[in-house]
Amino acid sequence: MLHLCYYCNMIKYSELKNILKQHKLRVTDCRMDVLEYFIKNNQAFSFKNLEDEFTQYDRVTLYRTLHSFTENGVFHKIPSDTGMITYGVCSTTCSPQNHQHNHMHFQCNCCGKVECLAEDHIPVVKIPLYEVMEVNMILKGVCPQCIA
Template sequence: MLKYSDLKQLLKKHQLRVTDCRLDVLSLFQASEHALTSRFLEHELTAYDRVTLYRTLNSFIESGLLHKIPDDSGMARYGVCDHHCDSEEHRHDHLHFKCDACGHVDCLSSYHVPKVQIPGFLIKEANMILNGLCQSCNS
């Protein structure tokens, strides 16, 4: 878990203004092992309204701090980007895993989406979510 001063440095590194909301949101993401939903943030950070939280999430995505994870539930999930992401280079070609029992979504950064080429199509982005039981629920 990062210290308060480290969180401030991370925001500055990504050219974001340091605000209480941004520090609080970033702190929750840094403390979590799983992807988080906006609903979770709203529940945990009641001092901020929904619009402020969405703007914060969008600024984090644009600056390369977070990436949006597609989900079949209709609820957006967000994961922490690797250290190499920024506003210029922001790619996430890794797999995601969603547990059928607990519902957690995890980034599997060591496993990459296979490259696919389809004649006549220009693929700009590929996402892959694996479903099953996580290590905790499977034991």
């Protein structure tokens, strides 16, 4: 369980570092900045988002950061029908060995924001003759901020 500031959603440096360590990733500036950005904003971002945000880092480094985060279970990819993959922080402690694959996401048609939702309400799906291993739900609509 992460400890975030109630007001600004910031996370302690040491906790951030531990997340990387726990997933067998070296602690570098780029990785710390990117991870902090995701956690602080509590939403999903695409590569393009990162490129715009972190101009101090090379595009290739950002690509590789997303890749290593995904490989080592820090992030998961969120399916999209736009061809633009977004990434979200894995809520449960995922690792390469033990990865929670069921995810539920909400994409706002208005502002475009993608959020990770609680995974406890994903239905168990069974289909005759198929082996279903993973259920991914993508909801679209309007988020509270855009409704208001």
